[in-house]
Amino acid sequence: MTAAEVKTGIDRPVARPRHDRVRLVLRTLSRSGVFLSGFAIILFWVCCALFGNYLVPYDPLASDIINALVPPSSAHWFGTDQLGRDVFSRVIVGSRDILVVAPAATLLATVIGSALGLCTGYFRGFVDDVVSRLMEAVMAIPGVILALLAIVSLGTSKVAVIVVIGLSFAPNIARTVRSAVMQERELDYVAAAHLRRESAVHVMFVEILPNVIPPILVESTVRLGYAIFAVATLSFIGFGIQPPSPDWGLSISTNYGMINGGFWWTVLFDALAIASVVIAVNLVADGVQGAFNER
Amino acid sequence: MNGNAENVLELDDLSVAYRVGGTDRLVLRNVSLRIGRGEAYGLVGESGCGKSTAALSVVRYLPRNGSVAGGHVRLDGKDIMGLDREELRRVRAEDLSMVYQDPAKALNPSIPIGRQLAEVFEIGGASAKEARSRAYEMLEKVQISDPARVMGGYPHQLSGGMQQRVGIAMALASDPKMLILDEPTTGLDATVEAEVLDLIGHLRREFSISILFISHNLAVVSRVCDRVGVLYAGMLVEEGPTDRVFRNPRHPYTVALLRCLPGGGRRKSSGGLDTIPGFLPGLGAIGEGCAFADRCGLATERCRTERPPLHDLDGQMSRCHFHDRAQSLPHTTRHAPDESREPPAPRRPVLRVQGLNKTYGRDRAGGGVAAVKDLSLELKAGQTLGLVGESGSGKTTFARTLLGLIEPDEGGRIELDGKELAERVGDRSFEQTKSLQIIFQNPDSALNRSHSVRGLIGRALRQLGGLRGAAMDRRLKELAGSVRLTDHHLSVSPRQLSGGLKQRVAIARAFAGDPSVVVCDEPTSALDVSVQAAILNLLVELQSERDVSYIFISHDLGVVRYLSDNVLVLYLGRVMEYGPSEEVFSGPHHPYTEALLSAASDIGDAEDGRIRLEGEIPSAAAPPSGCAFHTRCPRRIGSICDELDPPLKEAQSGHAIRCHIPADELAALQVQRPSTLSRPVSAERRDDNGRP
Numbered sequence: 009m010t011a012a013e014v015k016t017g018i019d020r021p022v023a024r025p026r027h028d029r030v031r032l033v034l035r036t037l038s039r040s041g042v043f044l045s046g047f048a049i050i051l052f053w054v055c056c057a058l059f060g061n062y063l064v065p066y067d068p069l070a071s072d073i074i075n076a077l078v079p080p081s082s083a084h085w086f087g088t089d090q091l092g093r094d095v096f097s098r099v100i101v102g103s104r105d106i107l108v109v110a111p112a113a114t115l116l117a118t119v120i121g122s123a124l125g126l127c128t129g130y131f132r133g134f135v136d137d138v139v140s141r142l143m144e145a146v147m148a149i150p151g152v153i154l155a156l157l158a159i160v161s162l163g164t165s166k167v168a169v170i171v172v173i174g175l176s177f178a179p180n181i182a183r184t185v186r187s188a189v190m191q192e193r194e195l196d197y198v199a200a201a202h203l204r205r206e207s208a209v210h211v212m213f214v215e216i217l218p219n220v221i222p223p224i225l226v227e228s229t230v231r232l233g234y235a236i237f238a239v240a241t242l243s244f245i246g247f248g249i250q251p252p253s254p255d256w257g258l259s260i261s262t263n264y265g266m267i268n269g270g271f272w273w274t275v276l277f278d279a280l281a282i283a284s285v286v287i288a289v290n291l292v293a294d295g296v297q298g299a300f301n302e303r
Numbered sequence: 304m305n306g307n308a309e310n311v312l313e314l315d316d317l318s319v320a321y322r323v324g325g326t327d328r329l330v331l332r333n334v335s336l337r338i339g340r341g342e343a344y345g346l347v348g349e350s351g352c353g354k355s356t357a358a359l360s361v362v363r364y365l366p367r368n369g370s371v372a373g374g375h376v377r378l379d380g381k382d383i384m385g386l387d388r389e390e391l392r393r394v395r396a397e398d399l400s401m402v403y404q405d406p407a408k409a410l411n412p413s414i415p416i417g418r419q420l421a422e423v424f425e426i427g428g429a430s431a432k433e434a435r436s437r438a439y440e441m442l443e444k445v446q447i448s449d450p451a452r453v454m455g456g457y458p459h460q461l462s463g464g465m466q467q468r469v470g471i472a473m474a475l476a477s478d479p480k481m482l483i484l485d486e487p488t489t490g491l492d493a494t495v496e497a498e499v500l501d502l503i504g505h506l507r508r509e510f511s512i513s514i515l516f517i518s519h520n521l522a523v524v525s526r527v528c529d530r531v532g533v534l535y536a537g538m539l540v541e542e543g544p545t546d547r548v549f550r551n552p553r554h555p556y557t558v559a560l561l562r563c564l565p566g567g568g569r570r571k572s573s574g575g576l577d578t579i580p581g582f583l584p585g586l587g588a589i590g591e592g593c594a595f596a597d598r599c600g601l602a603t604e605r606c607r608t609e610r611p612p613l614h615d616l617d618g619q620m621s622r623c624h625f626h627d628r629a630q631s632l633p634h635t636t637r638h639a640p641d642e643s644r645e646p647p648a649p650r651r652p653v654l655r656v657q658g659l660n661k662t663y664g665r666d667r668a669g670g671g672v673a674a675v676k677d678l679s680l681e682l683k684a685g686q687t688l689g690l691v692g693e694s695g696s697g698k699t700t701f702a703r704t705l706l707g708l709i710e711p712d713e714g715g716r717i718e719l720d721g722k723e724l725a726e727r728v729g730d731r732s733f734e735q736t737k738s739l740q741i742i743f744q745n746p747d748s749a750l751n752r753s754h755s756v757r758g759l760i761g762r763a764l765r766q767l768g769g770l771r772g773a774a775m776d777r778r779l780k781e782l783a784g785s786v787r788l789t790d791h792h793l794s795v796s797p798r799q800l801s802g803g804l805k806q807r808v809a810i811a812r813a814f815a816g817d818p819s820v821v822v823c824d825e826p827t828s829a830l831d832v833s834v835q836a837a838i839l840n841l842l843v844e845l846q847s848e849r850d851v852s853y854i855f856i857s858h859d860l861g862v863v864r865y866l867s868d869n870v871l872v873l874y875l876g877r878v879m880e881y882g883p884s885e886e887v888f889s890g891p892h893h894p895y896t897e898a899l900l901s902a903a904s905d906i907g908d909a910e911d912g913r914i915r916l917e918g919e920i921p922s923a924a925a926p927p928s929g930c931a932f933h934t935r936c937p938r939r940i941g942s943i944c945d946e947l948d949p950p951l952k953e954a955q956s957g958h959a960i961r962c963h964i965p966a967d968e969l970a971a972l973q974v975q976r977p978s979t980l981s982r983p984v985s986a987e988r989r990d991d992n993g994r995p
């Protein structure tokens with residue numbers, strides 16, 4: 009043991025530097041079964057979305073009327089739908105749209121929600137009162153009605169769906185961010201910033217924001233699960249993703265009448281696919297939350 | 304090997320290791336000590352020395368990664384290490400109790416106190432009714448004035464001092480042989496601490512219980528314990544009767560530790576404080592020589608190669624090759640009074656506060672909580688004003704009002720350099736803002752954990768100093784150098800630094816805009832004494848270089864006396880006494896100041912003749928009528944005190960006291976106490992909550 013080594017005593021890290029903290033979070037995640045299983049499922053669907061076209065046995069859009077409504081068999085693992093399209097191929101490729109629209113909507117919600125949460129938590133008082141009442145009003149309207157209203161006025165494009173879901177989820181994120189900001193605001197580093205005459209924007213985005221990233225990440229992963237569900241719901245009722253996309257929600261919507269005829273396979277596998285993604289996202293959210301708490 | 308029956312607790316060659324990053328690191332090395340029946344033993348040391356580990360290993364409550372690497376712990380001759388689960392449970396329930404630093408942690412927040420206490424007796428076999436009455440008696444024994452009310456209440460309804468009394472009552476309820484107190488008064492105000500220590504001394508005699516008292520506070524240990532052991536880097540480096548160890552220390556570490564204290568009426572003008580250079584060796588990182596060798600001024604080649612044994616010096620033990628020379632340890636700072644430091648009179652006033660009030664939750668009827676009441680003061684360039692008072696006295700509220708972080712009531716006036724300051728910092732001129740800065744108490748809260756140290760200081764230079772680019776880099780280097788931060792420190796996050804280094808970052812930041820007044824809000828209260836000494840030296844140095852003025856808020860009178868030119872004593876937001884430091888400390892004092900001084904006595908002071916403040920500081924929401932201090936005043940003279948608020952009267956020129964008793968009478972009442980005032984840092988980590 010050299011003298012130099014001994015000298016470093018208290019100097020040694022008592023807490024971890026930032027990139028080490030990130031690494032620690034990642035390491036915790038990489039050991040969390042919950043996170044990993046969720047992550048694996050999502051990774052599977054992302055691969056399907058990217059490369060599904062090259063892997064599937066049939067063209068998911070090609071109809072084959074002669075083979076319509078064939079039950080699952082070795083030729084068609086998940087059977088065929090009423091146009092004779094291979095359900096297996098469609099389910100595999102069907103993740104493509106939803107995996108773009110839902111994350112985009114969540115991202116929009118996160119950006120808007122974080123900004124609103126920072127403002128309300130930081131300014132409190134009048135700003136908080138006005139914005140919070142507005143957000144409560146938005147949250148009080150049932151989601152479907154809100155979506156219908158908006159889409160009627162915005163049209164039925166994917167962009168419209170992203171905007172609608174983004175806006176309607178923003179208040180939830182804002183609420184989480186706001187309460188985190190209110191706690192941070194009481195810390196002396198904010199007072200110190202005021203004593204340097206920093207602008208409100210600087211205090212919010214440079215001083216406070218980096219410290220509230222963990223709750224933001226957790227909340228937006230949770231929201232992503234809801235967003236997937238919402239996108240599926242909207243395409244089920246005919247908004248957003250349009251035919252002939254093999255989208256799951258859309259497929260369920262076109263085929264659900266078939267259940268009565270006993271053609272359950274036209275709907276079941278799409279429904280399972282949606283469920284698997286929602287569950288996977290929630291597993292990931294649990295894992296992320298756990299990793300941050302551990303820190 | 305059998306334990307000596309006379310010793311209630313024996314640690315025999317105990318070593319404890321923590322597993323960190325896959326390797327075992329020794330945090331306690333071959334510690335042997337014995338505590339006899341009815342004896343109080345103090346284990347002192349700075350943070351990281353292993354004192355808490357020692358306590359935890361006695362009750363076998365080591366953290367998951369900790370293990371006993373060797374040796375024995377014997378309680379009443381029984382080897383604790385050999386007990387099975389059931390026996391261990393019984394020992395913990397019957398023979399041994401522990402009182403923690405944070406009493407709230409030991410109490411269940413959702414169960415009434417009476418119930419929790421009675422439960423302990425019920426476990427001991429008492430009937431429900433009997434248990435209740437014994438609980439009542441126990442609360443009386445720990446001198447709680449209204450046991451019935453306390454029994455029905457919940458822990459959070461009690462103040463820290465009362466909670467600690469309940470904690471002690473719980474610990475004593477099982478009638479243990481051995482009581483372990485782990486920093487039981489850290490976090491309490493000096494006045495409350497004094498009461499709790501009295502109580503511990505009293506109970507010790509009544510129950511003839513053995514005590515292991517763990518503390519970083521040398522003065523506290525000296526007041527309670529018969530014998531004391533000094534731990535350094537997990538080793539017992541000195542041990543002996545308390546009096547002998549503190550009066551005649553035989554290990555250089557003990558000598559250095561005692562020298563760090565700004566006691567004995569020392570003043571900044573008589574030279575800097577001694578510090579202990581270097582750092583504590585890392586966990587388990589000790590070579591073959593003496594663990595203290597790298598920081599010891601007496602170290603020789605022999606010290607680096609040969610581990611010193613524990614020399615027995617007739618009942619006092621020292622783990623030093625040169626124990627006979629320990630006290631000749633060279634000083635680390637000059638002690639000669641520095642003539643050039645004496646202020647060239649007259650000095651210009653930089654800050655003037657007149658009639659400042661701050662009332663929280665004020666309503667139209669004039670109600671609300673007066674956290675600061677009619678405060679006036681003047682601060683001259685290059686001088687330090689010490690602000691003292693218990694928690695709840697309004698110190699922090701005043702500081703924040705001064706800085707413009709809290710808006711005061713209308714009517715008061717704050718002047719900086721002759722110009723009136725706006726109430727809110729946002730309305731002040733840029734010059735004014737940068738001239739008035741603060742060093743906060745808690746650097747973890749004050750330094751943004753997401754930014755690097757370089758970023759933190761750089762931003763301040765940019766904003767307050769208006770510097771950019773290369774000019775800023777140059778200044779950053781200079782500033783970092785003047786608070787002794789190295790390049791390595793600059794590149795890390797504040798969370799990676801030790802408490803003392805963090806506080807240096809905070810100091811550098813406060814000085815970025817060349818302030819004329821810096822408010823220091825208990826900047827050293829959470830630091831070890833050796834680190835505190837270094838920070839105080841730094842503050843004094845910066846002051847003499849830059850002619851900056853300080854408002855130094857502290858509950859540690861030794862520190863305040865050392866640093867301050869003037870002192871202001873606050874009670875319930877009111878100025879009780881104000882004057883030049885030497886006069887305030889030498890007296891005549893206001894009765895409240897007298898009580899504070901008495902509570903905060905020096906190592907080795909006589910115990911008799913101490914003044915104790917009864918009860919708690921009243922709520923600022925319902926301040927007492929007349930003299931605000933009359934509910935606790937030991938010198939109260941009669942109904943005039945309850946009815947009439949005394950004016951602030953000059954005792955000597957510039958020294959004012961708010962009391963009905965004339966100054967000369969106060970002087971006569973206050974038998975001159977030896978002016979050796981100091982208390983080692985005792986972290987009052989609570990916020991000064993004048994807020995409702």
Ligand code: SF4
Pocket residue numbers: 554555556593594595596597599600601602603606611622623624625626
């Ligand atoms: S043994 Fe040497 S280095 Fe250790 S305390 Fe004694 S003189 Fe100092």
Ligand code: SF4
Pocket residue numbers: 894895930931932933934936937938939940944949961962963964
């Ligand atoms: S006025 Fe009376 S109660 Fe107040 S400090 Fe003086 S003696 Fe005590």
